[in-house]
Amino acid sequence: MSRYLLRFTALGYVAFLLLVPVGFVFYRAFGDGLGHAWDAVTTDRAIHALELTLMLTAIAVPANTIVGIILALMLVRTRFRGRGLLNAVVDLPLALSPVVVGLALYLLYGRGGWLGGLAERGVHVLFAFPGMLLATMFVSLPFVVREVVPVLREIGTEQEQAAETLGARPFQVFRRVTFPAIRWAVAYGVVLTTARCIGEFGAVSIVSGRIEGKTETLPIYVQSQYAFDFDTSGAYAASVVLALIAIATVVLLRVFQPKEEVL
Amino acid sequence: MGIAVIDVRKSFGDFAALRDVSVAIPEGSLTALLGPSGSGKSTLLRVIAGLESPDSGQVLIGDEDVTAQPARDRGVGMVFQHYAAFKHMTVYDNVAFGLTIRKRPKAEIAKRVHELLELVQLEGLAKRYPAQLSGGQRQRMALARALAVEPSVLLLDEPFGALDARVRQELRAWLRRLHEEVHVTTIIVTHDQEEAMEVAGQIVVLNEGRVEQVGSPRDLYEQPANEFVMSFVGPVNRLGDTFVRPHDVELLLEPDAGCSEAMVERVVHLGFEVRVELVRDDGHHLTAQLTQEQAQLLELERGQIVYVRPSRETVFSGAARPRDLPQSG
Numbered sequence: 001m002s003r004y005l006l007r008f009t010a011l012g013y014v015a016f017l018l019l020v021p022v023g024f025v026f027y028r029a030f031g032d033g034l035g036h037a038w039d040a041v042t043t044d045r046a047i048h049a050l051e052l053t054l055m056l057t058a059i060a061v062p063a064n065t066i067v068g069i070i071l072a073l074m075l076v077r078t079r080f081r082g083r084g085l086l087n088a089v090v091d092l093p094l095a096l097s098p099v100v101v102g103l104a105l106y107l108l109y110g111r112g113g114w115l116g117g118l119a120e121r122g123v124h125v126l127f128a129f130p131g132m133l134l135a136t137m138f139v140s141l142p143f144v145v146r147e148v149v150p151v152l153r154e155i156g157t158e159q160e161q162a163a164e165t166l167g168a169r170p171f172q173v174f175r176r177v178t179f180p181a182i183r184w185a186v187a188y189g190v191v192l193t194t195a196r197c198i199g200e201f202g203a204v205s206i207v208s209g210r211i212e213g214k215t216e217t218l219p220i221y222v223q224s225q226y227a228f229d230f231d232t233s234g235a236y237a238a239s240v241v242l243a244l245i246a247i248a249t250v251v252l253l254r255v256f257q258p259k260e261e262v263l
Numbered sequence: 264m265g266i267a268v269i270d271v272r273k274s275f276g277d278f279a280a281l282r283d284v285s286v287a288i289p290e291g292s293l294t295a296l297l298g299p300s301g302s303g304k305s306t307l308l309r310v311i312a313g314l315e316s317p318d319s320g321q322v323l324i325g326d327e328d329v330t331a332q333p334a335r336d337r338g339v340g341m342v343f344q345h346y347a348a349f350k351h352m353t354v355y356d357n358v359a360f361g362l363t364i365r366k367r368p369k370a371e372i373a374k375r376v377h378e379l380l381e382l383v384q385l386e387g388l389a390k391r392y393p394a395q396l397s398g399g400q401r402q403r404m405a406l407a408r409a410l411a412v413e414p415s416v417l418l419l420d421e422p423f424g425a426l427d428a429r430v431r432q433e434l435r436a437w438l439r440r441l442h443e444e445v446h447v448t449t450i451i452v453t454h455d456q457e458e459a460m461e462v463a464g465q466i467v468v469l470n471e472g473r474v475e476q477v478g479s480p481r482d483l484y485e486q487p488a489n490e491f492v493m494s495f496v497g498p499v500n501r502l503g504d505t506f507v508r509p510h511d512v513e514l515l516l517e518p519d520a521g522c523s524e525a526m527v528e529r530v531v532h533l534g535f536e537v538r539v540e541l542v543r544d545d546g547h548h549l550t551a552q553l554t555q556e557q558a559q560l561l562e563l564e565r566g567q568i569v570y571v572r573p574s575r576e577t578v579f580s581g582a583a584r585p586r587d588l589p590q591s592g
């Protein structure tokens with residue numbers, strides 16, 4: 001009896017918190033008909049926003065995946081002064097509100113900031129792509145590291161040492177032994193990183209300047225539609241696009257993942 | 264090839280794992296590094312493998328000083344306590360690993376891997392993954408993997424430590440036969456004196472980072488260099504300054520010359536062997552080892568008073584010398 005109660009509570013909790021709101025967005029997106037929803041996401045402005053979001057994601061995800069793996073290896077396999085500090089710093093983006101991140105970049109690259117002089121030399125970071133990329137990379141850094149670190153700890157060093165005694169060079173050890181052992185953790189980290197990059201709003205919103213058709217990402221577009229243009233069904237339709245990308249990433253992972261290794 | 268370790272020191276922080284260790288391992292021998300945990304035996308093996316670099320001293324394999332060489336260039340094969348199987352590779356790919364790294368032709372690799380799988384009795388399991396093997400099978404796979412690259416030295420770090428007693432027993436006998444077949448210089452690390460004595464031709468006893476004694480199993484048992492070796496290579500009774508092996512304790516029902524009185528505390532039947540735990544009239548506890556036949560003749564019972572006499576005892580005073588005592592009766 002209590003088992004069913006527990007199950008009911010857990011499922012109810014998930015449904016109420018997650019499924020109902022997302023389902024409602026889907027429901028409302030198609031409230032004014034499929035045609036209206038399609039029109040809303042195929043305007044030049046919406047397509048540009050989608051392209052910009054995908055572009056940011058396409059650069060930030062590979063960069064943070066490679067750096068994330070290197071950081072994880074450093075944290076687990078090496079000892080150096082300041083390792084504890086590095087470990088804490090990697091978590092900073094998780095702890096810090098994205099608004100604070102945006103503001104920090106804004107002040108750093110803005111007029112009077114330490115790197116404010118760049119704009120005068122023609123390198124525009126704020127209200128332009130580079131600033132938005134920096135903000136996106138900042139907030140999505142920890143995911144690969146956090147997924148890979150526990151797996152690296154768990155597999156230990158014996159397999160790597162065995163490979164070394166069998167004649168493998170450091171990179172061969174990584175490619176043939178270490179990477180295959182952590183690949184699902186990396187994949188899961190990539191999914192989380194991707195989701196974070198696509199969904200990022202706060203930090204990007206501040207550094208982008210929200211210039212329509214230029215520095216407007218999909219999440220910013222959604223908010224603009226809703227808050228300033230009062231086109232709620234358009235906002236819902238764009239939200240559905242965001243949600244579908246997220247769902248597709250998760251589904252892709254599940255499809256490629258072998259059954260016995262389900263996380 | 265033979266191995267020479269010369270004045271090797273290695274510390275981990277404040278802990279001195281090896282203090283001036285020098286050992287010579289003859290070519291083609293099977294040598295055991297024996298000692299309690301923390302004695303430095305595994306560190307010594309890892310220094311020879313190149314997985315740890317010594318703070319000072321030299322390692323020679325054959326005539327070559329390999330101290331500065333990384334593990335991958337030393338031509339050693341290593342087997343780890345927890346198998347270190349490559350979990351994402353099949354048995355075949357595990358064994359083939361070293362040859363694949365060396366970019367040998369596919370046909371040559373296939374031939375060699377199948378030879379080795381036959382040698383370690385894993386033919387037919389080539390396509391399995393390590394998770395589908397038993398512990399003993401995994402360790403034999405690890406051995407085949409180490410042998411695949413034709414190492415000049417085979418290093419085994421507590422290879423049977425994670426296996427249950429029966430499998431361990433089988434694998435020891437199997438390793439002995441394998442060594443006779445392959446004849447590669449082999450070092451096995453163990454904390455189990457019985458394992459060392461059963462498998463190895465030469466034993467190096469280590470304690471607190473120092474070599475206590477090097478010798479054949481029989482040397483160590485019969486001529487232990489000091490107290491530590493005496494008590495580590497077999498059970499021993501300590502009676503003041505003298506040491507007596509349980510099988511050198513004579514039990515008599517009537518008092519006789521050189522005997523002292525003792526009370527039977529417990530009689531333990533271990534099949535062929537019977538262990539009798541005694542307390543002497545001066546308060547010393549000691550154990551006597553008898554055959555079942557001897558025990559039956561004596562009809563020992565708990566609480567019974569008997570007379571004990573060591574037939575052979577050892578006193579360490581600088582230079583140790585066991586002495587045989589004259590026997591009467």
